[in-house]
Each structure stands twice: as structure tokens, then as C-alpha cells.
Amino acid sequence: MRIQFETLGGFAYFPGLHRPLRIDTEQLTTLQAGEIESMVRASHFFDQSDSIRPVGAADYRSYRITVEDGEKSHTVKVVESAADRSLLALLAYLRALGAEGPTQ
Amino acid sequence: MSPEQHHRHSIFCILPPHLLEAIMKNGSDAQRAMAEQTLRRAAAMRTARAAVQAEQRAAPPAAAMGAPHKQRAVFDASHTENIPGARVRAEGQGPTGDAAVDEAYDGLGATFDLYWDTCRRNSVDGAGMELDATVHYGTDYDNAYWNGERMIFGDGDGRLFNRFTIAVDVIGHELTHGVTGHTANLDYNGQSGALNESVSDVFGSMVKQYAATPRQDAVHADWLIGAGLLRPGVKGVALRSMKAPGTAYDDPVLGKDPQPAHMKDYVTTTSDDGGVHINSGIPNKAFTNLAISLGGYSWEKAGQIWYRTLTDTRLAAASQFMDFARVTVLNALQLYGNEGKRSVTEAWSQVGINVP
Numbered sequence: 001m002r003i004q005f006e007t008l009g010g011f012a013y014f015p016g017l018h019r020p021l022r023i024d025t026e027q028l029t030t031l032q033a034g035e036i037e038s039m040v041r042a043s044h045f046f047d048q049s050d051s052i053r054p055v056g057a058a059d060y061r062s063y064r065i066t067v068e069d070g071e072k073s074h075t076v077k078v079v080e081s082a083a084d085r086s087l088l089a090l091l092a093y094l095r096a097l098g099a100e101g102p103t104q
Numbered sequence: 105m106s107p108e109q110h111h112r113h114s115i116f117c118i119l120p121p122h123l124l125e126a127i128m129k130n131g132s133d134a135q136r137a138m139a140e141q142t143l144r145r146a147a148a149m150r151t152a153r154a155a156v157q158a159e160q161r162a163a164p165p166a167a168a169m170g171a172p173h174k175q176r177a178v179f180d181a182s183h184t185e186n187i188p189g190a191r192v193r194a195e196g197q198g199p200t201g202d203a204a205v206d207e208a209y210d211g212l213g214a215t216f217d218l219y220w221d222t223c224r225r226n227s228v229d230g231a232g233m234e235l236d237a238t239v240h241y242g243t244d245y246d247n248a249y250w251n252g253e254r255m256i257f258g259d260g261d262g263r264l265f266n267r268f269t270i271a272v273d274v275i276g277h278e279l280t281h282g283v284t285g286h287t288a289n290l291d292y293n294g295q296s297g298a299l300n301e302s303v304s305d306v307f308g309s310m311v312k313q314y315a316a317t318p319r320q321d322a323v324h325a326d327w328l329i330g331a332g333l334l335r336p337g338v339k340g341v342a343l344r345s346m347k348a349p350g351t352a353y354d355d356p357v358l359g360k361d362p363q364p365a366h367m368k369d370y371v372t373t374t375s376d377d378g379g380v381h382i383n384s385g386i387p388n389k390a391f392t393n394l395a396i397s398l399g400g401y402s403w404e405k406a407g408q409i410w411y412r413t414l415t416d417t418r419l420a421a422a423s424q425f426m427d428f429a430r431v432t433v434l435n436a437l438q439l440y441g442n443e444g445k446r447s448v449t450e451a452w453s454q455v456g457i458n459v460p
Contacts, residue, residue, distance in 0.1 A: 015359030
């Protein structure tokens with residue numbers, strides 16, 4: 001399974017923090033790969049649709065996530081405050097991986 | 105846990121209209137009823153919001169003309185993402201000793217004071233609306249945002265960012281998104297979105313200058329947004345510089361400040377809602393040019409022109425930079441005659457926007 005994850009928006013735009021993060025579960029430990037695949041399934045990712053833009057809100061963060069699994073590929077743009085809990089768990093996991101990224 | 109902590113605003117709970125319409129077409133009886141009810145509620149909300157905005161822009165509410173109504177409340181999310189969290193400081197209560205709580209409370213007050221003292225605006229909605237903030241949101245949360253009804257502040261990750269309440273201009277910035285939502289309601293995308301962001305920086309910066317002891321004039325102000333937010337070791341002084349867009353930071357992790365200061369460097373992008381935090385550098389620079397050229401305190405003349413423009417019914421939600429500039433020129437002429445018009449026209453011209 002391959003995942004591309006990109007942070008959009010926020011109070012300021014920092015080019016270094018908005019680089020897309022690409023994850024290939026084959027490159028992760030078995031434990032990490034299993035956790036991600038389990039969270040993708042739990043979130044019913046391939047049935048998710050884009051979040052609507054929050055009315056009157058500003059500076060909120062959103063994420064563009066693409067998951068490729070075999071022949072299936074799906075992209076959603078979600079606003080963090082609007083996402084359901086299972087998708088939030090996946091977002092948190094991906095964010096943690098993203099936070100590790102720039103220091104590597 | 106209080107019911108408040110489970111609350112999530114309805115704007116986040118409604119499904120996209122196209123999905124609701126599909127449910128109405130293909131769903132079960134119960135699903136169709138739910139979808140119809142939701143669509144009806146959304147339409148009613150839109151109508152009510154439009155009516156309130158039209159009324160507010162046409163004539164200030166009666167409360168705006170009466171006594172100011174400063175009513176603040178700060179909530180603590182306790183490092184969860186549950187909004188609003190527990191109420192920890194209400195209007196009139198003393199400091200709590202929690203820096204984020206007390207900075208938010210003071211920043212709400214400073215923003216209220218700028219709007220009331222200099223523009224006679226009675227809170228965000230012009231009618232004494234309670235000013236609410238939630239602090240300690242999330243874990244290592246590197247952001248502050250306006251969710252349509254309240255401010256949300258993270259504590260930062262402690263590695264790149266400090267807590268987001270540390271800069272009073274950030275608080276003024278977020279509340280001004282609320283003011284814009286109740287007035288021009290500038291679309292949060294592309295140039296209108298960059299204007300939305302810029303207006304928040306303009307008023308956020310004026311809040312900082314007005315709250316300073318002694319008050320800062322336009323020439324001596326630093327015009328930085330988010331000074332103090334970056335942790336030691338990060339190469340930068342702030343998140344943005346209104347006076348010198350593009351120079352706030354240049355760091356191996358954050359990258360280089362991408363803000364342009366002139367239309368010739370305008371950034372066309374699909375990121376960041378079409379560059380709302382990037383191209384806001386251009387109108388930011390125009391405002392700073394004007395305030396410095398006029399001298400004195402920024403809220404005395406430049407701020408009055410911008411406030412008049414924000415509340416001007418000629419300013420459409422989809423306004424582009426040129427549209428906004430035109431209305432500032434009209435308001436400058438009305439407020440300060442030909443000299444004011446010349447100053448504003450020149451300030452825009454310096455960033456590559458030539459108002460005919």
C-alpha cells in the first residue's frame with residue numbers, strides 16, 4: 001500500500017512543512033505497516049469523500065491524502081475538525097510520521 | 105465531562121450537498137427524511153447568515169451605538185481536540201497563572217479595545233458577541249485558527265513553535281477573521297482569500313501597536329506577525345513581515361518565507377487555498393506603505409480607511425486586489441479628501457496595483 005499525505009493551510013504557509021510525505025508500507029516495519037493498513041480499513045478510506053469547506057472559518061488545517069492499494073486509488077481532502085474519528089486516527093499517525101520527516 | 109466538551113459546531117456536521125442530494129434520490133425513507141431535514145437546515149442557516157450580514161453592513165446594530173459589551177471566556181481543551189473544553193476564565197475573573205489562558209484573555213481584551221476605541225465596533229459581530237477562545241488544543245499542535253465562532257490555539261510542538269497565544273497580533277488576527285465573516289465575508293480562496301488574510305494581519309498588527317506600552321506609531325512598529333512564536337534555533341524572526349514580505353524566516357526545516365511584496369512576484373498556486381497566506385504579502389505591504397507615509401498611529405487614518413472598506417457594501421465577497429484597492433481609494437477620498445486619495449493610490453502603486 002502506498003500513501004501520499006500533504007498538509008494544507010494553517011496560520012502561515014511554511015514551504016518546508018508542506019512537502020508531501022510519501023509512504024510505501026513495504027518500506028516500513030511489519031508493525032507499522034500493519035497499523036497503517038488497519039487504520040485505512042477502519043476509516044473506510046475508499047468510501048470517504050472530500051470535507052466541505054467550513055463556513056466562516058480561516059487558518060484551519062486540511063490534508064490531502066491519496067491511498068493506492070493494488071489497483072485501487074483514492075484521494076480525499078479533509079479538514080481536520082470535520083473528519084470522523086477513524087480518519088482522525090489515521091491522520092494522527094501520518095502526522096507523526098510527517099513530523100519525523102524533516103529531521104531525518 | 106461536560107456536554108460542552110462533546111460539542112462540535114454544526115458547520116462541521118453537515119454532509120456535502122451533492123451527497124445529501126444523492127441520499128434523497130437513492131436512500132431509504134429514513135435516510136431521505138434526514139437528508140431533507142439537513143438540506144433545509146443548511147439553507148435556513150445560509151439565509152439567516154445572509155440576512156444578518158446585510159443588516160449589519162447596511163446599518164450598525166443598536167448595540168454598536170450603545171455601551172461597549174466586553175464579554176470574554178477562555179476554555180481549556182486539556183490537550184484534546186474536543187471543543188470548546190472546560191471554561192477556565194470568564195469576564196472579570198483574575199489571572200489563572202496559566203500563561204496561555206491569561207494571554208488569550210488579555211489578547212481578547214486588547215482586540216476588543218482596538219475595535220471599540222478606534223472604530224466604535226462593539227465586538228466581532230458589532231453587537232457585543234462574547235469573545236471565546238480555546239487554548240491547549242491538541243498535542244504538540246502547531247496552529248491557531250478561527251472555526252467560524254471561536255479561536256483555537258495550540259501550544260506548539262516546543263521544537264519549532266512556542267504556544268500560539270504568545271503573540272497578541274495572532275489573537276487580533278484570528279478575531280478579525282470573525283469580523284470579516286460578519287462584514288465583507290471575503291471568499292477564502294485566491295485573491296479574495298489573500299485579502300481576508302491580509303485584513304487579519306492589518307488589524308492584528310494594529311492590536312499589537314495599540315496594546316503596546318507606550319503605544320507604537322507606524323514608523324516605529326516592527327510590523328511582524330507572530331514575533332516570539334519561533335523557538336530559539338529556528339532561523340527567523342516571525343511568521344510574516346508586513347513591512348518586508350518574504351524576509352520573516354529562512355530556515356532549513358521551515359523553508360524560506362514565500363511571501364511576495366509586489367504583483368510582479370505574485371504566486372499562482374493551488375496550495376494554501378490558492379496562496380491566501382502567501383499573496384497576502386502584497387496588500388500587507390500596501391497597508392504598511394500607507395501607514396508609514398501618513399505617519400502617526402496606524403489606526404488614526406490608514407486603519408480607518410481599511411475598516412471603512414471592510415464594512416463597505418461595495419466590497420463583494422469575491423473581490424480581487426484591484427477591487428479592494430478601488431474601494432480604499434474611494435473611502436480615502438471621502439475621509440481625507442484628495443490628499444488621502446493620492447496617498448492610498450501611491451501605496452497601492454508601489455506594490456504594482458495601479459488604480460485608474
